[in-house]
Amino acid sequence: MKLSAVTSELVVSAREADTRSPTSVPQEWSQDHKDRNKIFAERLHGKLILAPLTRGNHLPFRQLCAELGADVTMSEMAFARMLLKNNVVEKARLRIAGNEGCYGLQVATNNIAEGVGAAKMAADAGCTWLDLNVGCPIYEASRRGLGAVLLRKPAKLARLVAGIAAGSPLPLTVKIRTGESSSKINCLQVVEALQDCGPAAISIHGRTMEQRYKRAADWDLIAAAARSSAIPIIGNGDILTLYEAQRRLQGTGCWGLMSGRGALIKPWIFTEFQEGREMLPNAAERVGIYHRLVTLMKEYFGGDDKGRKKAFYFLPWHFNFFCRYRPYPQELYSEQSLEHPLIGTRADVSDSRVGETPESLPLLERLLRCSHVDAHSAIAENLWDSTDHEDAIRRLEHLATASLELWEQSGQLDDREDAVAEG
Known part of the structure; x- marks a missing residue:
């Protein structure tokens, strides 16, 4: 694929910025940079940020x-390199919804020129800031x-961050993990190395690259970094409820x-956090939220067969997370969440602690909690075909009557390990 004239200019400009970038980390930044x-x-400050999520962070979500x-x-x-080549998939990350008032483009690169070029494209698209991915554990990265x-190499990373920060028209943040593995935890060293490199903030996912999502996030380590850092630290990992966030x-x-999987399971976590109140929506109320997502998908991808095909790369997949929602009222679960993150606790279909039994749950509730992949596809299809919230409820209740027992007897066939990667 040939680069367009515009992209060629960005690449040339980025290369020039690369040659101007210092070989050592600058110790002083201009007042304009500090003010920005x-x-x-x-x-x-004090915000709950939607984390960068592989597959999950399409514009409608x-x-x-x-x-x-x-x-x-x-x-x-x-991927910054593909973005600079005008790759259609990567350029889609530059599209911003009208209600996104503070939107950051996250890029993966190990090259200053690419980072600066991506920052210029992000600025032209109206993004608020650029984030450098130093946390993605997937093989593709x-x-x-x-x-x-x-x-692995904090000093080399420091030069990369300083070079991008020096040439970027936008503020730069860096998202890291605690280290490569349990024997190579170095996030405190990395944070220290980046102090004078010009980033506006650093976010820390409290697991190693090797751990992915297998262990609880290490918030003691995140806290140690936050208390020792001269620049803001954003904490990320295992936030599912308001009381955990607070x-x-x-x-x-x-x-x-920052919330990733928690937001995929219950996107209303942002309402809870902003308004300081616990929400325990019933099945019908959650159907309304899911139907709203479908409506937004139709507006973005199109309501025809072509739009449906695009949307269904994402929509059934979302129910792999939506089905994990359980009400965890603070008075019953706050103490338990201190011992182990609720997001990492595999829940039964019903919860006796909140007075539930399998027989007492309405069919619609059981359907929304069903982990069978065929159920997820069928729920997505019925939501897509429904005309409004009430029609969606009717369709899903009929679906539950016809098929739920078979899906429940078939067992849980979804594969939740590594279902998503937070960048």
Whole structure:
């Protein structure tokens, strides 16, 4: 594919920025740079940010989260090199919903020129900031020397960050993990190395690259980084409920928080956080939220067969997360969440602690909790074909009557391990 004239200019400009970038990390930044970082950081202060999510952060889902109170949203990770080549998939990350007031483009790169070029494209598209991915654990990134493997060499990473920050027209943030593996935890060293490199903030996912999502996030380590850092630290990992979010924000010294899988399971977590109130929506209320997502997908992808095909790359997949929702009222689960994150606790279909039995649950509730992949596809199809919220409920109740027992008897066939990667 030939580069367009516009993209060629960006690449040339980025290369020039690369040659101008210092060989060592600059110790002093201009007052304009410091002021820009400070102003941007204030927009993140005390916020719950929608994390960059592989497959999950398409525009309609971000738009739904923004409607539900997400003030700060981020793109799915884009490969900077492909973005500069005008790759259609990567350029889609530059599209911003009308209600996204503070939107960050996350890119994966190990090259200053690519980072600066991507930052200029992001600025032209109206993005608020650029985020450098130093946390993605997936092979597609690591095999290219991108994502979390950049944690291996903090000094080299520092030069990369400083070079991009120096040439970027937007504030730069960096998203990292705690380290490569349990024997190579170095996030405190990395945070220290980046202090004078010009980023406006650093977000830390409290697991190693090797752990992916297998263990609880290490919030003690995140807190240690937050308390020792001269620049804002955003904490990320295992936030599913309002009380977990409040505890992390108040008890760690973090500047703000980030939610990934928690937002996929219950996108109304942003309403809870913004309004400071616990929400325990019933099945009919959740159908309304899911139907709203379908409506937004139709508006973005199109309501015809072509749009449906595009939307269905995402829509059934979302129910792999929606089906995990359970009501975890604070008075019953706050203490348990101190021992182990609720997001990491595999729940039964019913919960006796809130007075549920399998027989007492309405069919619609059982359907929404069903983990069978065929159920997810059928729910998506019925939502897509429904005319409104009430029609969606009727269709799903009929679906539950006809097929739920078979799906429940078939067992749980979804594969939740590595179903999503937070960049």
